[in-house]
Amino acid sequence: MTTASFKTKVLTANRLTDGISVWLGANGEWVFSLKDAFLARHDEAVAALTAAGDQAQADNRVVDVSVIEIEETPCGPRPYRLRERIRADGPTIAYAPAAAARASEAA
Amino acid sequence: MYRYDEFDHAFVAARVSQFRDQVERRLSGDISEEAFKPLRLMNGVYLQLHAYMLRVAVPYGTLNSRQMRKLGHIARIYDRGYGHFTTRQNIQFNWPALSDIPAILEELAEVEMHAIQTSGNCIRNVTADHFAGAAADEVADPRPYAEILRQWSSVHPEFSYLPRKFKIAVTAAERDRAAIQVHDIGLQLKKDAQGRLGFAVWIGGGQGRTPLLAKKIKDFLPEADLLSYVTAIMRVYNLHGRRDNKFKARIKILVHETGVEKLTQEIDAEWAQLKDGALKLPEADVAAINAYFAPPELAPRAEGWGELAAWQKSDSGFASWVGRNVAPHRHPDYAMVTISLKPIGGIPGDASADQMDAVARLAQEFGHDQIRVTHEQNLVLPHVALADLEPLYRALLTDGLATANAGLITDIIACPGLDYCALANARSIPVAQEISNRFADPARQADIGDLKIKISGCINACGHHHVGHIGILGVEKKGEELYQISLGGSGDENASIGQITGRGFGPDQITDAIETIVATYLANRTGADEPFIDCYRRIGADPFKAALYGSEAQAA
Numbered sequence: 001m002t003t004a005s006f007k008t009k010v011l012t013a014n015r016l017t018d019g020i021s022v023w024l025g026a027n028g029e030w031v032f033s034l035k036d037a038f039l040a041r042h043d044e045a046v047a048a049l050t051a052a053g054d055q056a057q058a059d060n061r062v063v064d065v066s067v068i069e070i071e072e073t074p075c076g077p078r079p080y081r082l083r084e085r086i087r088a089d090g091p092t093i094a095y096a097p098a099a100a101a102r103a104s105e106a107a
Numbered sequence: 108m109y110r111y112d113e114f115d116h117a118f119v120a121a122r123v124s125q126f127r128d129q130v131e132r133r134l135s136g137d138i139s140e141e142a143f144k145p146l147r148l149m150n151g152v153y154l155q156l157h158a159y160m161l162r163v164a165v166p167y168g169t170l171n172s173r174q175m176r177k178l179g180h181i182a183r184i185y186d187r188g189y190g191h192f193t194t195r196q197n198i199q200f201n202w203p204a205l206s207d208i209p210a211i212l213e214e215l216a217e218v219e220m221h222a223i224q225t226s227g228n229c230i231r232n233v234t235a236d237h238f239a240g241a242a243a244d245e246v247a248d249p250r251p252y253a254e255i256l257r258q259w260s261s262v263h264p265e266f267s268y269l270p271r272k273f274k275i276a277v278t279a280a281e282r283d284r285a286a287i288q289v290h291d292i293g294l295q296l297k298k299d300a301q302g303r304l305g306f307a308v309w310i311g312g313g314q315g316r317t318p319l320l321a322k323k324i325k326d327f328l329p330e331a332d333l334l335s336y337v338t339a340i341m342r343v344y345n346l347h348g349r350r351d352n353k354f355k356a357r358i359k360i361l362v363h364e365t366g367v368e369k370l371t372q373e374i375d376a377e378w379a380q381l382k383d384g385a386l387k388l389p390e391a392d393v394a395a396i397n398a399y400f401a402p403p404e405l406a407p408r409a410e411g412w413g414e415l416a417a418w419q420k421s422d423s424g425f426a427s428w429v430g431r432n433v434a435p436h437r438h439p440d441y442a443m444v445t446i447s448l449k450p451i452g453g454i455p456g457d458a459s460a461d462q463m464d465a466v467a468r469l470a471q472e473f474g475h476d477q478i479r480v481t482h483e484q485n486l487v488l489p490h491v492a493l494a495d496l497e498p499l500y501r502a503l504l505t506d507g508l509a510t511a512n513a514g515l516i517t518d519i520i521a522c523p524g525l526d527y528c529a530l531a532n533a534r535s536i537p538v539a540q541e542i543s544n545r546f547a548d549p550a551r552q553a554d555i556g557d558l559k560i561k562i563s564g565c566i567n568a569c570g571h572h573h574v575g576h577i578g579i580l581g582v583e584k585k586g587e588e589l590y591q592i593s594l595g596g597s598g599d600e601n602a603s604i605g606q607i608t609g610r611g612f613g614p615d616q617i618t619d620a621i622e623t624i625v626a627t628y629l630a631n632r633t634g635a636d637e638p639f640i641d642c643y644r645r646i647g648a649d650p651f652k653a654a655l656y657g658s659e660a661q662a663a
Contacts, residue, residue, distance in 0.1 A: 017134060018204035019159040060136035064154060081586060083525060086534075087156045091526035093454060093536050095201075096187065 007069040010037040010077060011049040012087065013062035021087045022062060024052055030062060034088040035076040040067075108169050108477070109254050109399045111219045118261075119216045122223060126150045127209035134206060147205075150212065151222025155527050158202045162225040163215060167235035167253040167277070168196030168480040172467035175478055177218045179463030185211050190463065192448060192456040194520060194571055195274075196234050196480045197225060201527055223261065228269045230260035230341075234276045236284045237481040240402055241489035243437040247304055249279035249296045251396045252333060255388065259334050266341050270348035271356035273341070274313075286482060286598035288312045288321045289574055291358045292340060297327065304330040310340060310370075311362030314568035318604045319359040322367040324374065330393065332378075335386040339378035343370065403475035403490055408440040411493025418497045425500050427549060428511035433496065440493055444474075446486040446503060447510040447518065451547040452540050455521040456484030465506040473499045482571075483559075484520055485513065515552045516560060516625070517543045520571055524564030524581060525588075531564035533581025533588040534614075538562055541618045546625075555625055557638045561596075574598035576640045577624060578605040579617065590617040594624070594651055595643045606648055609656050620655060627654040 011024040012034075022030040023037035031037065040046045046067060053065035068084050070077040079085050086092060111119070126146070133143040147153075151162040163178070170178075178198055182190045185207045186200045193199055203211060215221055224231055233253040240248040256275055260266060266273070278285040279296035287293025293309035306328045312321030328336050344358045347365070362370055419426040432445040446466060448456050458466070466486055470478045473495040474488035481487055491499060503509035512518045519542060522528065524535030539562055546552055561575030565582075572578030578593040589611040596605030612620045627650055632642045643651070 014154060014158075016140075017206050019154055019157070021157055057140070060133070060139075063140045082533075082583070082588065083156070083531075086525055090157060091536075092534060093526055093540070095189065095454060095457070095526075 006042065007080070008072055008077070009040045009046050009049065009067050010034065010070055011040075011053050011065065011067055012037075012084070013053065013056065013065040016060055016063055019063075023088075024049060024056075028052070030056070034070075034079075037077060039070070039072065039077060108171060108250075109166070109396070115219070116216075119219075119221050119223075122150075122221065123209060123212045123216055126212060130205060130209050145227070148226040149223070150208075151225035152205070152208055153226065153529075155201065155523075155529050156525075157527065159205050159208070160527070161200045161203045161208060161211060161222060162193070163198050163200070163220060163222050164225050164232045165197050165220075165480050166257050167233055167239070167250050168237050168482070169235075169239075169250060170478040170480065171476050172470045172478065174218045174220055175463050175467040175470065177214060177220070179460040179467065181211055181214060182463065183460035189457050189459045191454075191523065192458065192480050192484050192486070194482050194484060194522070194569060195232055196237070196482055197232055198480070199523075201523070226272075227267075228271050228273075229267050230256075230263065230269075230273045230275065233257050233260070234274070234285055234290075234482060236278045236280065237479040237487050238284060238434065238443050238489060239279065239479075240400060240477075241436050241441075241443050242280055242284075243435055244282055245279040245296075246298050247279055247296055248397070248400050248402075249277040249285075249294075251393065251400050252294065252296060252306075252330075253277045254396055254399070255333065255393070256337065259337075266345065269341075269345055270350045271353065273344075273358070275337075281600060283598075283600040283602070286571070286574065286602070288600075288602035289314055289318075289571075289598055290321065291344075292337065293321050294333075299327050306330070306333065308336065308340075311359040311367070312602075313357050313359040314571060314573045315357070316354055316566045316568075317357075317360065317363075318568070318573040319363060320602050320604065321359075322362060324367060324371045331388045331390075332382055333388055335381040335384065336374075336378055338386055339374045339381055342377050343373045347373075403477070405438045405441055405475075405490060405492075408492040408494045411440055411496070415493045415496060422497075424511070425497060427553070428500055428509055429496065431511045431515060432513045436490065438490075442491050442493055442496060444488045444491045444496070444499065445481070445513040446488065446508050447512055448485050448508075449512055449518050449543065450507060450510050451512075451517060452544045454536050455519050455539050458486075462506055462508060465502070465508065469499060469502055472502075483518065485518070511549065512552060514557050514559070516546045516555050516558045517552060518559070519543060520559070520561040520575070522563050522565075522570035524562075524570075528564060528569075530567055531581070532566075532583040533564050533590065535562045535564040535570055535579075535581060538579060538581070538590065538614070538617055542621055545618050545622065554635065555629070555639070556635065557640075558625075559597075559640075560621070571598060572596070573604050574602065575605060576643070577621060579621075582611065584611070588614050590614070590620075592617075592620060592624070592655070594648055595640070597640055608648065608652055609659075623654050624651055627651050 025031040026038040276290040295307040308325040309321035479487035521535040521539040525531040563570035563572040574596040593605030
């Protein structure tokens with residue numbers, strides 16, 4: 001059953017082999033972009049997500065499985081928590097060496 | 108530096124082989140994550156927000172060029188081209204695939220490195236003064252004792268499952284560059300009136316959610332008793348340290364709750380059983396370990412004096428760099444060089460694979476093959492002739508490693524924060540970058556003088572914010588990042604824990620708040636020779652609070 005305050009949810013995890021952040025897609029596969037995640041808009045769908053997560057963990061495909069809340073925006077799903085936004089978008093800093101070198105030159 | 112013997116090689120190789128098997132079984136599904144997690148942590152493998160993280164031990168922060176080159180190789184081949192030097196003098200790789208980690212560990216073993224005991228409730232990497240073996244003010248090199256402790260503590264069966272992690276730091280000078288008073292055990296190597304070596308022993312220091320300074324429990328412990336006494340401390344902690352509450356499990360809480368006198372009595376009683384036993388350090392063994400740390404043969408290079416003066420006169424950039432990043436060596440013709448990993452607007456502690464290669468090359472060419480990692484997330488070449496400073500500086504400039512800011516406001520410590528860390532509540536790196544950019548002007552930095560800003564993205568305090576002259580702690584409040592400021596902390600021989608100023612500041616306000624604090628300092632200092640920390644201790648927090656919060660502060 002869904003209440004008025006229900007927030008859309010997605011299932012996220014880290015891939016076992018390399019730890020990369022993944023989300024459960026509509027086709028049941030783990031996808032690399034939050035945009036492609038399956039959006040659970042009612043309690044029954046959330047229950048299905050949870051079951052899928054438990055199964056994926058048991059199958060040793062992913063680790064650290066969790067259901068997170070997202071806001072549906074015109075640009076796609078956006079997690080409420082900054083932590084999850086950073087997981088979805090990657091570090092907010094230019095961490096690659098080329099960027100670091102540019103910063104150094106500016107020093 | 109210490110070289111592996113046959114036993115060390117065999118031990119590390121066996122450990123790599125064991126972990127390779129564990130990883131294979133995990134990937135094939137033979138063992139669950141629940142079973143695997145403690146195994147991977149024992150080998151320095153964490154799971155962060157975006158990927159696994161491998162933390163590699165750099166014992167007491169000492170590396171040679173071959174090892175540094177290997178770290179660069181690992182960054183390039185197995186990671187994304189960089190690594191992050193930490194406040195524990197270690198290095199972390201942020202993107203290794205689990206399936207590659209056994210190969211990485213195998214490569215590390217080739218250069219006598221590993222990731223053992225970089226996680227878990229055991230005795231972690233023993234840290235030391237980054238100027239050890241070169242500083243003019245040390246009584247002896249502290250690293251042999253750090254190495255003795257490393258060997259003793261490695262997979263020590265009694266101390267592998269402690270109530271909580273345990274950190275030991277060693278220094279050998281009155282000027283504390285190893286922050287021993289915020290470690291579980293701090294050791295200061297010293298000499299008694301007869302010239303014999305021994306240690307002042309401190310216990311119960313630490314940061315995290317309950318910051319406490321260590322208490323000195325022994326003014327002079329003879330050198331030979333090092334292991335028996337440390338064992339006695341560990342036994343008492345292992346017995347009485349709390350296991351019911353992770354947040355109260357460190358020895359600092361035991362010291363605080365039990366009282367230092369009572370605890371010292373228990374330690375002394377335990378020590379009485381141990382001191383004349385097998386743990387007494389044989390002189391020959393100490394001498395053998397010391398031999399590994401024999402200083403390099405430093406030939407006289409007196410020509411450097413005249414050359415240095417001339418170079419400084421002709422190049423103001425070089426002169427600034429020498430003024431900030433070059434410290435006196437105990438040999439008058441040599442110097443200790445800090446290589447800043449804090450470029451303006453850069454990521455504190457990060458080095459690219461190319462930069463690691465460059466440092467390795469320069470250490471070979473100019474630095475007697477020795478490199479140090481500092482707990483302030485910089486690198487050091489401890490033995491550079493004055494005559495080589497100018498060509499070294501030119502080469503560092505080319506590689507983006509010549510930022511002349513050691514000890515200045517832009518030499519900021521920052522933990523990885525919420526950009527990487529699964530424990531973090533707020534980002535640290537962007538805050539450091541914005542402050543660095545705001546205070547980029549070298550003349551302004553020089554005017555402000557010595558000022559240590561330290562930033563942590565959560566209460567665990569990996570960014571040492573409690574001992575920052577200005578400490579910044581990122582928290583999450585109502586889903587937003589908020590930054591608390593503390594003032595007056597210090598991690599040196601006059602250690603102090605910073606005091607929180609008041610309500611926190613949002614991400615778009617924190618740099619302005621730092622600007623306000625700096626302006627308050629500049630307006631109140633007696634002169635340019637009164638550093639920030641001295642000024643703060645003289646005038647107290649009130650002028651800073653008034654500047655930050657205005658009438659709100661007066662009402663409080």
